[in-house]
Amino acid sequence: MSEPTITPDLMRISWGPQHPMSGQTRILLDVDGEKVHKIIADLGFTHRGIEKILENRSFLQGIVPIERMVMIDTANIGLGYVMAIEESLGIEVPERAHWIRSLVCELSRISSHLYAFGLQAESTGYFPAVFLWTTTDRTVLLDLMEELTGARFSYNFFLPGGVMKDLTEGFEDRVIEGVQYLRKRFEDYWTAMIENIVFEARCNDVAVLKPEDAIRLGATGPVLRGSGISIDVRKDEPYAAYGDLDFEVITESACDSMARTKVRYREIGQSLNMMEQVANEIPGGPIRTRFPLFTRSKPGEVYSRVETGRGEMGIHMFTAVGMNPYRVKINSPTLRNMYVFERLCELDEMLMADVPVVINSIDPWYLDSDR
Amino acid sequence: MSEAELVEAITTSHAEQIESAEVLRSQRVSVVVKREVFLEVAEALRDEYGFKTPSAAGGLDYPKEERMQMIYYLFNPDSKITLTLRVDLPRDDPTLPTLTGVWEAMSFHEREAHEMFGIEFEGHPNMIPLLMPPDWRGGYPLRKDFKGEAGEE
Numbered sequence: 001m002s003e004p005t006i007t008p009d010l011m012r013i014s015w016g017p018q019h020p021m022s023g024q025t026r027i028l029l030d031v032d033g034e035k036v037h038k039i040i041a042d043l044g045f046t047h048r049g050i051e052k053i054l055e056n057r058s059f060l061q062g063i064v065p066i067e068r069m070v071m072i073d074t075a076n077i078g079l080g081y082v083m084a085i086e087e088s089l090g091i092e093v094p095e096r097a098h099w100i101r102s103l104v105c106e107l108s109r110i111s112s113h114l115y116a117f118g119l120q121a122e123s124t125g126y127f128p129a130v131f132l133w134t135t136t137d138r139t140v141l142l143d144l145m146e147e148l149t150g151a152r153f154s155y156n157f158f159l160p161g162g163v164m165k166d167l168t169e170g171f172e173d174r175v176i177e178g179v180q181y182l183r184k185r186f187e188d189y190w191t192a193m194i195e196n197i198v199f200e201a202r203c204n205d206v207a208v209l210k211p212e213d214a215i216r217l218g219a220t221g222p223v224l225r226g227s228g229i230s231i232d233v234r235k236d237e238p239y240a241a242y243g244d245l246d247f248e249v250i251t252e253s254a255c256d257s258m259a260r261t262k263v264r265y266r267e268i269g270q271s272l273n274m275m276e277q278v279a280n281e282i283p284g285g286p287i288r289t290r291f292p293l294f295t296r297s298k299p300g301e302v303y304s305r306v307e308t309g310r311g312e313m314g315i316h317m318f319t320a321v322g323m324n325p326y327r328v329k330i331n332s333p334t335l336r337n338m339y340v341f342e343r344l345c346e347l348d349e350m351l352m353a354d355v356p357v358v359i360n361s362i363d364p365w366y367l368d369s370d371r
Numbered sequence: 372m373s374e375a376e377l378v379e380a381i382t383t384s385h386a387e388q389i390e391s392a393e394v395l396r397s398q399r400v401s402v403v404v405k406r407e408v409f410l411e412v413a414e415a416l417r418d419e420y421g422f423k424t425p426s427a428a429g430g431l432d433y434p435k436e437e438r439m440q441m442i443y444y445l446f447n448p449d450s451k452i453t454l455t456l457r458v459d460l461p462r463d464d465p466t467l468p469t470l471t472g473v474w475e476a477m478s479f480h481e482r483e484a485h486e487m488f489g490i491e492f493e494g495h496p497n498m499i500p501l502l503m504p505p506d507w508r509g510g511y512p513l514r515k516d517f518k519g520e521a522g523e524e
Contacts, residue, residue, distance in 0.1 A: 044502035052512055215448055218425040218476040229448065236451040237398055303399055303444075303453065314426065314444060314453075327513075331427035331444060339476045370502055 006030060010037055013352075017045050021356055022119055023366035029355065036350045041338045047370040054328040059085050059160065059295060062325065067154050069332070070368045072115050073309040074154050075108035080306035081328075082158040083239060084317040088302040089160065089295055095241075096285045097162035102241040103175070103278040104148070104157060106271040110182075111141045112309030113264045113271075116363040120261050121193055123356040124202040130193055137185050140178045147171065162288020172279040179272045179279075186268065194258075194265065203258035207358040208348045209340065210255060219340045220333045221311020222267070223362055226260035228253040233307035245274050257354075257361035264363070296323060310334055310363055334369035337362045372450055374400050377420065388412050390459070400454045406467055409458050413443075413473045421447045422454055428470075428480035430488035434515045437462045441490055443470060443477065460490065469495040487513040 006012050010030045017026040024045040030038035050069060054062045066081045067074040079101060086093060118134030142152045147168055149155040157164050193199050209219065214227040224231055232249040234242040250266045252259035297319035305314045311333030320326040341362050344350060350358065372380070374394040381392045381402060388408040395401050404412045416422045426444035433439065443456040458467055469492040470477045481492045482501040489511040492498065500507065510517055 044500070044504070047502040049512060052517075215423050216474070216476075218474070220426075231448055231451075301395075303395070303455070305453070312426070316429070316442070316444075316455075318431065327431055329427075329429040329431075329442070331429075335479055336426070336476065339479050 007037070015355070017042070021123060021360060023364065025364075025366045027355070027359070029352070031352055034351045034353070036345045036352060036355065039342050039345050041342050043335075043338065043366065044370055046367045048367075050371045051328055051330055054325055056324065058323045059089070059297070059325065060291075060293065062328070063156055063158070064154075066330075067156060068367070069330070069371060070112075070308065070310070070365050071153055072365065073108050073112040075104045075157065076112075076306055076308040077313065078156065078158050079105060079240065080304055080308075080313050080315045081317075082160055083306065084302045084304040084315045084328075085160045087304060088300055088317055088319050089297060091161045091291060092289055093162055094286045094289060095283050096166075097287050098241040099244075099278050099282045100163045100167065100287065101158060102245060103275060103282075104145070104155065104163075105240065106274050106278075107141050107145055109309045110268050110271045110275075111138050113268050114138050114141075116309070116360065117189070117193075117261070117264055117268075119363075120203075120357070120360045121199070123360040124199055130189070133185070133189070137182060140181060144171075144175060144178055147174070159288060159291060161291040162286070164288075166287045167282070172282070175275055175279040179276050182268075182272060186265070186272075189265070194262065200258065202354075202357055203261060203361070204254075204256060206257040206348075206354050207344045207350060207361065208255045209344065210347070213343075213347055214255075214340070217340045217343055218336045219311075220336050221307070221309070221363075222260050222263040223311065223337050223340060225249065225251045226263045226361075227255045228259075231312075233305050233312050237305060239304075239306065241278070245277055247271075247274055257357050260361040260363075294323060296321065297325075308333060310365060310368065311337065330371055332368045332371060334364045334366065338364060338369055372420075374398065374452060377450075377452065377454075381420070385412055385415065398452050400452055401457065402454060403457045403459065406458050406460065410468055410470070410473065413456065413470055416445060416454065416456065417473055421449055424448055425474035425476045425480075426453065428477055428484060430484045430490055430513065432462075432488060432513065432515045434462065439465050439488060439490065441465075441467060441484060443480075445474075465489060466491040466493060468493045471495060487511060489514065 013029045015027040026042040028040040053065050067078045114134040118131035121130035146152050149157040209227050211227045228251050230249045230251050247270045301318045303316045314331035316329040318326040378392045390403040392402045422445035424446040426446050428443045431440040439460045441458045445454045484490050486500045486503045
């Protein structure tokens with residue numbers, strides 16, 4: 001990046017690119033003493049050209065690289081791509097597969113939110129223990145995923161037309177056990193973190209993002225809902241089994257860093273309810289329809305949207321006659337939220353010490369914005 | 372406003388300015404606009420039709436037809452409709468006015484489309500590479516004729 005000029009009397013601080021909190025990016029901060037005047041996000045350190053890679057892979061092969069976008073939340077990302085394939089090739093999905101997909105997606109979302117939550121604790125500088133707690137509790141979810149999909153991180157579990165494997169015997173009981181364990185842990189998180197006076201002092205009224213600004217700047221996911229706007233793709237445009245599952249869209253009206261953290265906290269509660277519901281009510285039947293290995297597509301286009309842990313992700317897939325997609329445009333949530341982050345210091349007063357707190361309340365994943 | 376009503380309203384009030392408008396499926400609307408009056412339609416979409424949220428933007432290359440397309444993704448937070456605003460560009464002169472004056476958050480996406488497709492945005496306030504390295508001279512990676520070899524300056 002050719003660096004923009006700096007106003008006299010300000011000092012420019014380069015934060016990163018070696019892993020500032022999470023992922024590789026460089027944040028340039030123009031500061032006057034403690035006060036941040038300007039933020040410049042220098043993205044692209046982990047650009048791998050996933051959109052180009054997908055053009056040169058068959059539809060099925062593309063499932064593997066696209067999950068590399070967000071390692072912590074692979075199920076939701078993979079589902080968006082698989083849904084685009086299904087819609088463009090006209091493939092039906094059985095009811096049971098929809099429910100299993102929702103279960104896996106919620107497991108993945110909790111795991112992603114837990115990571116964000118732990119980092120937020122770490123960024124306030126007072127609770128390194130909470131990061132270890134969330135990491136330990138995530139193993140409960142990872143063990144479930146390992147049993148179901150055979151992998152702890154990159155599942156490649158969704159196929160066009162359904163899912164790879166059916167639930168193992170007694171899996172529903174283990175899901176309910178896990179849910180009960182996590183619910184108990186979450187009470188501890190609330191008292192140890194959210195209600196803690198130091199955490200409140202660091203997060204309350206920091207980086208206020210008003211609802212109209214959030215909409216105008218294109219914020220998405222927990223950042224948008226933390227500003228009190230009830231937008232969630234799972235509710236607005238139900239996919240997988242979300243039309244049948246009971247959940248509410250979590251919003252917080254305080255619009256600050258604390259509100260965004262609380263949205264994630266309360267969303268985990270909703271996800272746990274959904275997991276329980278899937279375990280109790282999952283319908284029987286086949287888990288996938290046949291998807292021919294070599295499929296020729298017709299010219300057309302499909303735009304599929306999914307709600308990932310970080311917000312709305314859109315996959316715009318253009319097809320021509322052939323075995324590969326003609327072009328896949330990935331609209332990633334982090335790129336949208338990073339623009340909001342650049343503007344936040346102008347919307348509300350921000351100090352140097354707030355920067356780690358604010359950036360973790362945005363919950364960026366730079367591999368997602370860089371693609 | 373449903374998708375069909377939206378398309379009808381756009382086609383009647385902006386008949387001169389658009390090339391086509393259609394409903395792709397539920398909650399998806401596509402509008403292709405002429406390049407010269409592109410900003411007027413964008414402003415109308417924001418102020419009259421409620422497409423307040425900019426979601427993304429990206430290019431598309433059709434070398435055989437000698438054209439490119441710039442696609443803007445807009446979202447209406449009330450009716451939950453996603454609208455794709457498209458402009459067809461000739462491949463030898465892919466220039467259009469920037470949309471950052473209407474939705475400032477399009478800045479990042481236009482920078483990306485510039486480095487990936489070579490589309491020029493007139494009046495963009497800060498046209499520096501977003502994802503590619505600053506010393507990249509290998510061409511435009513997402514164009515269809517890109518060979519994947521880094522060139523020398």
